[in-house]
Amino acid sequence: MPENLYAGFDLGGTQLKYGLINSSGRIIYKSQAPSPPDIKSLMDLIQRIWAELDRRYPKRIKSAGFGFAGFFSLKRKRIMQSPNYPALDNFPLFPALKKIIPVPFAVHNDANLAAYGEYLYGSARRAHSLVFLTVGTGLGSGIILEGELWQGKGGFAGELGHITVNPEGLRCGCGNIGCLETEVSAPALVRNYLEFSGKSGNKDTLSARDIYLRARAGDEAARKSFDRCGYFLGIALGIVMNFLNPEKIIIGGGVMKAGRWLLRPAVAEARKRSIAPAFATCEIRRASLGNDAGLMGAAAWARHKMEAGKLTP
Ligand SMILES: [Zn+2]
Numbered sequence: 001m002p003e004n005l006y007a008g009f010d011l012g013g014t015q016l017k018y019g020l021i022n023s024s025g026r027i028i029y030k031s032q033a034p035s036p037p038d039i040k041s042l043m044d045l046i047q048r049i050w051a052e053l054d055r056r057y058p059k060r061i062k063s064a065g066f067g068f069a070g071f072f073s074l075k076r077k078r079i080m081q082s083p084n085y086p087a088l089d090n091f092p093l094f095p096a097l098k099k100i101i102p103v104p105f106a107v108h109n110d111a112n113l114a115a116y117g118e119y120l121y122g123s124a125r126r127a128h129s130l131v132f133l134t135v136g137t138g139l140g141s142g143i144i145l146e147g148e149l150w151q152g153k154g155g156f157a158g159e160l161g162h163i164t165v166n167p168e169g170l171r172c173g174c175g176n177i178g179c180l181e182t183e184v185s186a187p188a189l190v191r192n193y194l195e196f197s198g199k200s201g202n203k204d205t206l207s208a209r210d211i212y213l214r215a216r217a218g219d220e221a222a223r224k225s226f227d228r229c230g231y232f233l234g235i236a237l238g239i240v241m242n243f244l245n246p247e248k249i250i251i252g253g254g255v256m257k258a259g260r261w262l263l264r265p266a267v268a269e270a271r272k273r274s275i276a277p278a279f280a281t282c283e284i285r286r287a288s289l290g291n292d293a294g295l296m297g298a299a300a301w302a303r304h305k306m307e308a309g310k311l312t313p
Pocket residue numbers: 161162163172173174175176179181
């Protein structure tokens with residue numbers, strides 16, 4: 001008998017990643033497409049993808065999970081606000097998805113589901129507690145406490161990217177001033193570099209990867225740019241350690257490809273700003289699932305909910 005499969009979709013600011021996992025969490029199929037600019041094309045794309053998956057694996061897909069960038073409301077079952085994908089703002093997702101997805105499905109914030117993926121299959125496997133951060137276009141995060149995704153009362157828990165770390169800083173996409181994501185993200189790194197190098201260069205032609213390569217090659221301004229991001233990241237990690245005393249903090253996302261350039265100043269700052277026993281019991285590691293964490297977590301989350309009887313077909 002062919003094994004059951006579980007679909008996962010992970011929609012970020014630039015790419016829609018999707019795939020199928022089996023019951024032991026192995027990826028059976030995966031692909032991606034550019035994120036469409038408006039909601040109608042997004043729904044059309046998901047419909048086409050579903051048709052394709054169903055054609056390849058007829059009748060084998062038992063559930064579907066969707067991780068969307070933005071603040072997901074458990075009560076209203078929609079993204080209330082999406083700083084990095086505004087097309088989702090307040091759109092009634094459930095009726096639209098119900099029309100095109102013929103199996104039970106679940107929706108949540110993308111970083112929450114990526115945290116769940118790392119917890120089940122990645123760097124934080126079976127950790128007692130974990131805080132996951134993903135540093136890319138923005139800064140997403142999710143919290144797992146004693147094996148369960150901590151959603152908060154309304155679904156909005158784990159928005160570490162929108163805590164204030166620089167009260168005199170820049171305006172964030174969420175409307176607040178000086179959020180962590182305004183200081184720790186790919187755009188922040190580029191902005192730092194333009195400032196430290198004294199170049200009036202175009203921020204659209206420089207990427208986080210360019211700055212990583214320059215740091216490696218000995219460019220002082222590039223190193224200082226990482227140090228500044230690491231400083232603010234470390235402040236946030238210190239807060240997390242003192243507040244939750246998690247067993248693990250796992251950091252992923254595109255900017256983390258720079259590894260120690262970001263991590264070293266962040267860990268140094270977190271050590272200074274956390275109480276010693278909380279720091280000593282917390283392990284900070286790089287995420288291990290890379291781009292797959294979101295779709296794997298989304299697929300596993302929907303399966304978990306379905307098997308717990310919490311999804312209606
Ligand atoms: Zn914000």
